[in-house]
Amino acid sequence: MPQTLDAVAVRSWCARALDALGREREEIDAINVYPVADADTGTNLYLTVESAAQAVEAVFAAHEVGSSSPAAGEVVRAMAHGALIGARGNSGTILAQLLRGMAERLADGDELPGALRRAAQLAREAVAHPVEGTILSVAGAAADAAGACTDPGDAGAVAKAAYEGASTALDATPGQLEVLARAGVVDAGGRGLLTVLGALVESVSGAAVPARRERPAHPAPPPEQCGAEGGPAFEVIYLLEADDAAVERLRTRLDGLGDSLVVVGGDGLWNVHVHVDDAGAAVEAGVEAGRPYRIRITHFAAAAGAGAAAPPRREPVQRAVVAVVPAEGLAALCAEAGATTVLARPGEPPASGELVDAIRRAHAREVVLLPNDADLRHTAAAAAEQARTEGVRVALIPTRAAVQGIAALAVHEPGRRFDEDVVAMTAAAGATRYAELAVAERQSWTTAGVCQAGDVLGLIDGDVAVIGRDLAATAETVLDRMLSAGGELVTLIASDSAPAGLTARLESHVRETHLAVDTVAYAGGADAAPLRIGVE
Structure with a gap:
């Protein structure tokens, strides 16, 4: 019976591809020598597909609310869009374009051979100077093999043909690129694409593809072979x-x-x-x-210059802090305190892979992770679990706001025992109430009543508590409510969009109306929230 690539199969394909790349990421990284020997292709492909998987799951979650099922075209478009916004590295960017080409044809009702052909065409057009022996060659061979399939309507048969064609092309890549031949490896990007195609085969046919193992690249290839000499930095x-x-x-x-x-x-x-x-x-x-x-x-970490030796391996530090922040100003503030930061803009929350990548960049045996957002709790937990499998001791402190993260950083002491440090940071974060001011975009119901477009909303611990018309006056009311339960230190973080003199007015208000309460103010930069407040 012919097999089809329906919405459920696309969802399965994306999930299987993510799982497979997770298992094979390090192996693919180990064979990466082109265009630069920076050992990141497997990781980049994994992060790209992780973003695609999140977009696919969002489509299904939206339809569950309405008790309907998404169409295959809608799901594959979401997969392509997710890959586009999360694409990492050379190969991840090309994979995103391959998925976009497939989405174009599948959404229009075309069969899998035509989708793979369009994918290969778009990917090649996207590269300024296409090189044979790369992921482009593997994608083209997969499309050719799919096009030669005698039953183009059978997605299972087409996927198997595409996988076999890609596998043959991958084995040929060392004969097309001298850098691969010298290192004794196949192209890493092409190897990652083969993993993705293998997941497609399993999703539409149920048949497992044969296991494949690659030997790592020969150590220390000369710079002129790995693209480092005179190459971009x-x-x-x-x-x-x-x-x-x-x-x-x-x-x-x-x-x-x-x-x-x-x-x-x-x-x-x-x-x-x-x-x-x-x-x-x-x-x-x-x-x-x-x-x-x-x-x-x-x-790029590769050394430049003919005959240059590889840089010495950096020894990991004992402990580091990784913090998610909503704006560049806060990123700079946390970086000054020694934290590795991940930027999370409104509507663009970081994926767990980005947090894992930040934990790796921290290069520490022990890491304290501060998500600084209640909605990132599960994402941060997944990142912590992944990092633990890589031998890093990770403690996740469930901070719900940036000001709680700042409070935790303020008491962080790398010199004391890990458990003691985590307890002290957790206590500081937990003792910090948080608030932020926002401007309502439309009329809506809130926990404080009905607001109109343009109203200033004062949110305390995540709930709307005050509705006003003036930012400074609303901020004063929020501060009074928060300090009515006591407090010793107020932290004010004003964005670039906040009125001039706002923090000075609020500092004066606290001095005059709340004795023995200290105030500290920071510049938040281009933050979506005009003002963030913490009370310890």
Whole structure:
């Protein structure tokens, strides 16, 4: 009986691909030598698919509320969009474009062969200078094999053909790229794509693909073989809101700045990836083209120069703190206190993979994780569990707001025993009540009554407690309510959008009306909340 790629199969495919990449991530990392030997391809593909999986689950969750089932086209579009906004690295960005190509055709009712052909075509077009022996070659071979399938309507048969074609092409990659031949490996991106196609086979046919193991790359390939000599120093990735004409100009600009340029997406939203020496210029080019955000800049660890030795392995520190923050100003504040930070903008919560990546970057044997958001509790717990499997001792303190995280950081002492430090930080966070001010976007019911668009809302411990018209006056009312239960220290974090002199007025108010209460103020930067308040 012919097998189809319906909504349930797409969901299963995404989940299986994430599980498989999780198991094989380190193996794929170990064979990564192109375009740079930075051992990140498996991790980047995992993070990309994790973002895709979250988008797919969100679609199913939305339909559960309405007791309906999503269409296959809706699910595959969500998978592609999730991959686009979460794409990491060269291979992750290309995978996002492959999924976008598949989504285009599958959503229009096309069969799997046509979807794979469109995927390979779009991915190749997205790369400024396509190279054979890479994920592009593997994707093209998969599409060719799928197109030769005698029963194009049988998704199971097509997926198996695509997997076999991709496997053959992957084995041929060392003969196409000298850097792979010298290192004794197949292309890491192509290997990751084969894992994703294997998950597709299992989802639509139920048949398991054969186990495959790769030998790690030969140690210390000469710099001229791994692309380090004279190569760009930085990898720059960002999401970009821009029109097609601006993106075409951006491609030309970035192509002149560096290499490994991949720009994927469409319909006004793009994911930009490039390797450059001048990271600032690459970001400025994005600003000229539209609105770049989620900017990630990575300095390649490979040593430059002919015959240069690999940099010494950095020994892990004993303890570190990883904190999620909602704005750049708070990121700088936490970084000054020694924390590794993860930026979480409104509507863009970090995935568990991003938190795991931050824990790895902290490079410590013991890590205290501060999610600073009640909605990130499960995400942070998953990240902590994953890090523990990698040998890191992780303590998750369930901070619900940034001011609680700041209070915990204030008492953090790396020199004392881990358990004692965690207890002290947990106590400091728990003793801190939190509030924030926001502006209502529309009329709605709240726990404090009906608000109108433009009203100032004072939220205490997550619930609307005060509704006002003036930001400063509403903030004073919030402070009075919080301090009525006592307090010794008030923390004020004002964003760039807050009125000038706001914190000075509030500090004066606290001095005059609440004796023996100290106040400290910080700049929050481009924060969505005009004011955040903590009371200890």
